[in-house]
Amino acid sequence: MDQVGSGFSDFLQFLFMGLQRGSIYALVGMGYNIIYNSTGVINFAQGEFVVFGGLMMVTLTMTANLSIPLAFLLTVLFVTLIGVLMERFTIKPVKNPNVLRLIIITIAVSILLKGMAMCFWGKGSHYMRHFTGSDPIEVFGATLLPQTLWIIGILAVVVIGFVLFFNHTMIGKSMRACAINRDAARLAGINDRNMVMLSFALSAGIGAIAGIIITPIIQMDYTRGALLGLKGFGAAVVGGLGNSFGAVAAGMLFGIMEAMAAGYISSHYMDAVALLILLIVLFIRPSGLFGSADAARLREF
Amino acid sequence: MRRIILMATAGIFVLMVSSLAFAADKEPYKVGCVFAVTGKASWLGEPQKNTAEMIAKQINDAGGIDGHMLELYIEDTQGENNRAKQAVKKLVHSHDVVAIIGPSRSGTSKILIPDMQRAKIPMISCAAAESIVNPVNPWVFKVAPNDSDAVRKIYEHMNKKGIEKIGIITGTTGFGNAGRNQLKELAGEYKINIAADETYAPGDTDMTAQLVNIKNAGAQALINWSIVPAQSIVPQNMKQLKLDIPLYQSHGFANVKYAEAAGEAAEGLIFPASRIMAVDTLSEDHPQYNVVKEYKDNYEKKYNDHVSTFGGHAYDSLHLVVNALKAVGPDPEKIREYLETANFVGTAGVFKFTPEDHCGLDKEAFALLTVKDGKFVVLGE
Known part of the structure; x- marks a missing residue:
């Protein structure tokens, strides 16, 4: 192959890698934002939702031998239930909810969930088969695994589902109303408590989806939560906290920049790239790339 | 009030008498264990604790060491330096142990060296770093083979196959970094040229850019040096990119789950590991055969889990202490002297300790293994 052609296929290869990494950051980042919008806090147990999603999927497909679509559905429901229980038992009963108190509660829940995952699934790492085989697909000299297509495709479905839900359903609109102004929403007759519960449910569901689609590639163990949560949190911050589409864009930016850095500079600096972007954005635009500076000023956190 | 005090005193007396009766014939031998049973290194500490408990039970069921029961005091370091220090203090001052086995991690082992020197109690570490026994401290030993010997084993094989130009890809954890340094340091000695040097983080999902x-x-061959599950992605990505060169892994690959996760892509890769990982294909004439076979069968039957090299380190260190107790009795100084000249066939290799070499293993502790039908087998030459 001539120099130009091979250069292009390399670039494409790096791009695929970046899109795959970015999709995962984006999904985790979206999860943070949903809860942030309804409660104003960062849910530190978000990474644990991802872990539970991955581990439950492994159990259902590899041990219980369920088909992938059925296991997918059951896993999402299971983790959504965990999210709901978390809200009902740890967030709702708090008498004077302030940001610091709630954040500390989510940290406690994350430790608890991590311990539970260790007890149920043990300390080893678990793997599962790729959804549809692992034979690579060739595109202009670059290759990608079918699982990468699944990851990017499922992210797209989730994003489209979100747009429809938040813009075209009553519940979605109510949730947005609560995010914009909780008191006003309550005066308009929206039960804001239920919206908080719903946001935990949605956020847990998205976390579970992220866990399910990456487990065939990275395997899953009970300690993964913090690591997975970190980059997703970075994406949420860079995209502008509370802005789910910002998180998707920022997650993709992180993923692609990291892959390009690994390809063209050196893989030793790959992780530094994400941190560099995070720092630059925090210095220049503390409200994030897509966040509104005015809205950020009104926030408690 | 008076009655309560009387009853309590009576109770204490009963306890004392019964404990006397229990230890009527001979004083028990006390050995301390410091393992990372919980925490981030629990995958090391847990099999070690299980192994130590299993061996102690076997020995005591068979009547102990010359009639002395073996009493283990197991402390959990949680993989943390401070807790390891506290644990050793407790073992030395409250329990009067005659020797300590563990800790599980290199960092915690190194930090305990001054404590062992002060307490004058021998310690046999289950961690791999060469700096634990280099420079030699008279009281500190280790039973895990050296990382550099794993590198030597790989480079030797490459020399035999005529491979000169290689790529390396390493994880960004302590294990990966140490391996990367060793690979670069020893390359010259074996006339190997590292043409590409790449890394990946434990949470990475795709290494195609590096590949x-x-x-x-x-590169004519690739070495993937890591201990995290992400290493299984490398063979898959190589297959995806049709990068058809020999793949070498580190001994950090010695976990059957990693091979299962990499699936078909892992077939034929080569890695150095302790022989315990491939007992079924080990020649019965091998000096270690009986030891590893017995340990593997007992452990897997009792705990219903795969045997690991890490648990094997506890096997080796505890048996060394038991041999010493048999030979010289419960005197820490004499145990130390015994260990310095001990010869022992263990799970990690055939040990030959000397006052200058407190590890006692060389590169022959590693066998080259390969993956065949998802199982680890000894590589035919």
């Missing part, structure tokens, strides 16, 4: 660079650098 494209390794491919473009014209």
Whole structure:
């Protein structure tokens, strides 16, 4: 192959890698934002939702031998239930909810969930088969695994589902109303408590989806939560906290920049790239790339 | 009130008498264990604790060491330096142990060296770092083979196959970094040229960018040095990129789950590991055969879990202490002297300790293994 052609296929290869990494950051980042919008806090147990999603999927497909679509559905429901229980038992009963108190509660829940995952699934790492085989697909000299297509495709479905839900359903609109102004929403007759519960449910569901689609590639163990949560949190911050589409864009930016850095500079600096972007954005635009500076000023956190 | 005090006193007396009766014949031998049973290194500490408990039970069921029961005091370091220090203090001052086995991690082992020197109690570490026994401290030993010997084993094989130009890809954890340094340091000695040097983080999901660079650098073989599950992605990505060069892994690959996760892509890769990982294909004439076979069968039957090299380190260190107790009795100084000249066939290899070499293993502790039908087998030459 001539120099130009091979250069292009390399670039494409790096791009695929970046899109795959970015999709995962984006999904985790979206999860943070949903809860942030309804409660104003960062849910530190978000990474644990991802872990539970991955581990439950492994159990259902590899041990219980369920088909992938059925296991997918059951896993999402299971983790959504965990999210709901978390809200009902740890967030709702708090008498004077302030940001610091709630954040500390989510940290406690994350430790608890991590311990539970260790007890149920043990300390080893678990793997599962790729959804549809692992034979690579060739595109202009670059290759990608079918699982990468699944990851990017499922992210797209989730994003489209979100747009429809938040813009075209009553519940979605109510949730947005609560995010914009909780008191006003309550005066308009929206039960804001239920919206908080719903946001935990949605956020847990998205976390579970992220866990399910990456487990065939990275395997899953009970300690993964913090690591997975970190980059997703970075994406949420860079995209502008509370802005789910910002998180998707920022997650993709992180993923692609990291892959390009690994390809063209050196893989030793790959992780530094994400941190560099995070720092630059925090210095220049503390409200994030897509966040509104005015809205950020009104926030408690 | 008076009655309560009387009853309590009576109770204490009963306890004392009964404990006397229990230890009527001979004083028990006390050995301390410091393992990372919980925490981030629990995958090391847990099999070690299980192994130590299993061996102690076997010995005591068979009547102890010359009639002395073996009493283990197991402390959990949680993989943390401070807790390891506290644990050793407790073992030395409250329990009067005659020797300590563990800790599980290199960092915690190194930090305990001054404590062992002060307490004058021998310690046999289950961690791998060479700096634990180099420079030699008279009281500190280790039973895990050296990382550099794993590198030597790989480079030797490459020399035999005529491979000169290689790529390396390492995880960014302590294990990966140490391996990367060793690979670079020893390359010259074996006339090997590292044409590409790449890394990945434990949470990474795709290494194709790094592999494209390794491919473009014209490497004839690739070494993937890591201990995290993410290493299983490398063979899969190589297959995806049709990068058809021999793949070598580190001994950090010695976990059957990693091979299962990499699936078909892992077939034929080569890695150095302790022989305990491939007992079924080990020749019965091998000096270690009986030891590893017995340990593997007992452990897997009792705990219903795969045997690991890490648990094997506890096997080796505890048996060394037991041999010493048999030979010289419960005197720490004499145990130390015994260990310095001990010869012992263990799970990690055939040990030959000397006052200058407190590890006692060389590169022959590693066998080259390969993956065949998802199982680890000894590589035919």
